[in-house]
Amino acid sequence: MKSIPEHLLQLQGKPVDQIETPALVIDLDAMERNVQRMAEFTRKHQVRWRPHAKLHKSAEIALLLEQAGACGHCVQKLSEAEALSAHGVNNLYISNEIIAPAKLRRVAQLAQVLQARGGKLAIAVDSATGVALLASAMRDVSPDTSIDVFVEIDVGQGRCGVPPGEAALALAQAIGEHTALRFAGLQAYHGRAQHFRSREERHQAIAQVIDDVVRTRDLIAASGIAVPLVTGSGTGTLINEAASGVYGELQAGSFLFMDADYARNARDAAQPAFEHALFVKAQVVSVQQHHAVCDAGHKSHAIDSGLPTVHQPDGPASFSYANGGDEHGILHPAPGGDQLPTLGSTIWLIPGHCDPTVNLHDHLIGVRGGLERGLVERIITVDARGALR
Amino acid sequence: MKSIPEHLLQLQGKPVDQIETPALVIDLDAMERNVQRMAEFTRKHQVRWRPHAKLHKSAEIALLLEQAGACGHCVQKLSEAEALSAHGVNNLYISNEIIAPAKLRRVAQLAQVLQARGGKLAIAVDSATGVALLASAMRDVSPDTSIDVFVEIDVGQGRCGVPPGEAALALAQAIGEHTALRFAGLQAYHGRAQHFRSREERHQAIAQVIDDVVRTRDLIAASGIAVPLVTGSGTGTLINEAASGVYGELQAGSFLFMDADYARNARDAAQPAFEHALFVKAQVVSVQQHHAVCDAGHKSHAIDSGLPTVHQPDGPASFSYANGGDEHGILHPAPGGDQLPTLGSTIWLIPGHCDPTVNLHDHLIGVRGGLERGLVERIITVDARGALR
Structure with missing residues (x-):
């Protein structure tokens, strides 16, 4: 510590x-107003929020956000999850891919620790190899633990994630072959769209995202696999995903502090101030x-x-x-x-x-x-x- | 620690x-070859080297450089000096301006600690206010300690430093009014020139630097104030300052690791590889x-x-x-x-x-x-x- x-x-x-x-320096009054605005926004839209802790990297802030209604936290790296869990944060989602077997053993250990505390660990995958390596680590390290696994689809970011459609279905099926892995839904985040300056560009980009997500979700559901959740979004586009009826969880983190770059976006009246x-x-x-x-x-x-x-x-x-x-x-x-x-x-x-x-x-x-x-x-x-x- | x-x-x-x-990851063999090349270069040119620790921020590496011949280390911040001195580094030069009285009290404390160990602290100034505040802190905190003070002149970087000439003389005179402050010479660093891509641009820029330094040095000397040292230079231009006969000390630090940006400079045959x-x-x-x-x-x-x-x-x-x-x-x-x-x-x-x-x-x-x-x-x-x- x-x-x-x-x-x-x-x-x-x-x-x-x-x-x-x-x-x-944090202006605590301003930060707390932002938290209240976000809490009200998500209540109004009846959507869960799991803010991204890659922003603040602080257990104290994570717990403050939980008190305001956040259902848990995203992290981008395993060691972020470990650092937060060491200070009492129990619901964590690594919204990213991990391939190294030594790290996957730590993932399995952390899943066990959080489950014992009544919490939960989740992780994203975008390859059959990643699914197999994760399942192997879970089997070796913590055979009585389960982990939530999201299939990441690339909805315009051009980074990790399989294309929407068949490739995602194949991964959902692969996850289903392992008892320790629970298919938790789809990870679908368009990071670049967060910073499109005009409202119209952001609306158009997320409309396309929603199309891709719905098509993939319906394909998986049609194969008999339930899709419990779609998770993603950020501070720039959260009004779009929140209103979609498709996203069950928002990952926006930057709303907490608001940087100079987000201030360059033309604000939509629907977005909290x-x-x-x-x-x-x-x-x-x-x-x-x-x-x-x-x-x-x-x-x-x-x-x-x-x-x-x-x-x-x-x-x-x-x-x-x-x-x-x-x-x-x-x-x-x-x-x-x-x-x-x-x-x-x-x-x-x-x-x-x-x-x-x-x-x-x-x-x-x-x-x-x-x-x-x-x-x-x-x-x-x-x-x-x-x-x- | x-x-x-x-x-x-x-x-x-x-x-x-x-x-x-x-x-x-450091390739230790490559790093040690770089250190040997730098040591040979400075021996050949009979110039001291005080590599900038803002690069590596590590006492272990600082002491390794001293073993190879470095006369001490530059830092950019007081807390860097404190962190290195806590691990046995005793000759430190803060090549930067400090104005806050609370920090200047820490400067005075560190000067005392290093002097007691047989080492020395030095600092740069570029304002009469800075000189007066430093003298006041030295008087209050460590009246029996002396500190080396360099007058920074702006030789093309456009950042800190007074213009070459009369303004520098005035500061050297101001330093001379305080017994705890020893006028140690001129700080003259053209940071932008380090990254000029062609040999000719770098040669021309440093030729102008040398003119400004010599004019300032001679003006101060003519007033009866000795100018013990001119310090500056970096990895991009060190062959120029080393050959000048004017610079007594080179501050180059990046030679240790060499980054992708320095690799984009056209190399001069005189520069160590x-x-x-x-x-x-x-x-x-x-x-x-x-x-x-x-x-x-x-x-x-x-x-x-x-x-x-x-x-x-x-x-x-x-x-x-x-x-x-x-x-x-x-x-x-x-x-x-x-x-x-x-x-x-x-x-x-x-x-x-x-x-x-x-x-x-x-x-x-x-x-x-x-x-x-x-x-x-x-x-x-x-x-x-x-x-x-």
Whole structure:
């Protein structure tokens, strides 16, 4: 178990300005509003939610989401599941393929542990080899345990997953040959569609997804195999899957923090008004004639979905952020402005992509009462930081 | 101190194929050849080397470099210096600006600790405010300790640093007013020039750097202040600074591992033939009709300087790597080929940029005897992983 360093524990109850930079800060009020919006949305649509823990990688946050109604959590890696289960998270779905026999033995061990606690482990497959290797590990390691297995179909992401249709039926049948494996349904996630900017593009993409899912589901059902659940979706398209009547479970995770990239999507009126809740606190360490420099670069935040944007709690941002390398950001006056920030002043950044940003940090600093005058309420450990295997 | 997990310790002595994926693997033979090449190069040019530890963030590697002749280490952040000093590294230079008074008190404490061990701490400044705050912290916290202070000048990077000339002289004079601060010379690093692709661009850029440094150095010297050292340079341009007669110390760090981006520079015959020594070991977890998928995405390797390239130990790479998100890479046949990798097979990736890639991992797995048939020799802890403050 990771311990929280003394200097971070001592921050609790202190004002925001005592947080050393760069640091990853959660606006707890905003985060909790996002959780409530998501809970209300899923109640209204009578759909389960199993938010993706690859975002926050924290057992504390996972349990908070369960309290609000989440039925469990997705993870992308086995070691994420192990890290969360070590801190009391009992319903976990590895929405990804695992092939290595040594890892599949750990999957079987974890399935046994969670079942003994009254929880459940699930996993995705997209090959007959994967089914056979999983069944073999379950038989060898935990013969009295069962695991839920979803067949992943590729609905436009172009990554893992078999094509919709016959190939998925063949895998469902293969799963049925093993008593320890329970065919749990279809994994169908169109990741790229989450970031299509216009409502129309997203609607069209998910309409096609639904067609593919329904066709595959009906084919499997027609062969006499029940399809208990279709799972997938993300923060960008959740209104579409929720309204489909086909998806029984939403995997959206990013709604919790909302990154700068999701803010570039044109919002549909049906989508809950999620707010930015995760920020990099940075400090201006150099002021030169035409630019200033802050102490947060891409070792502080991920840049795969673009650079962070500057957030000014009290109004529109006066500065823009440009890449300054691993440990620096370059600040220029925002368009129409001419002021540079002062040496030592605080800069708040909204990460371009929250998932890999959180993965850079061992702890998140939870602030209550706003970024300007708030107090540090608690330090949240990123239990599965760096959990890649 | 970070402990090494049991499952990693048990890898020692085992064949490479038992390393679970994704993992960051050092080819120790290649790394040690790079170290020898650097040691020979600096001996030949009679220049000191203080390699940048922001690359490897590991005390074990820092001490190995000292044994080969390095005079100490650069770091970019105070917490990196603290993490390395906790494991016996005693000569450290924070080649960056620090403004926060709470951090400057830690700087003063660290200076005291290192001085007591016979070592030394150095830091860079680029403002009168920074000089005054540093002097104040030294006076308050460790009045009997001295710290080396370099004035950073901006020689083309456009980040921190005052302009060459009068502004640097003013800071050298300001430093001289404080007995605890010793003016140690000039910090002059042109980071962008490291990645200029042609020899001519790099030569021209560093020729301009040398002009700016000499002008500034001579101005300060003419005022009666000795300029003990000029420090800077990187792996891309080290032949230029080494031959200048002006730089007394080289900060190049990337030579140790050599990333895919540095491999895109046209090599100058004078440059030592550094080899790739750092690799992401990945596994193919899905094979579809026109592509395959491996289990390493940008939570396994940084992509700020481009995607990783595929390394095939026994010949030219059969596959190319495309972005598949946080946890996946998409593999296609290399141009002219039509084969996809087999399910479960191993893929070796050369990171686009080693520094932020290492920062994603808690441990590096050191292999002896090559990537195909080698054995795991030792597990190296990334002591300063995530050390941002």
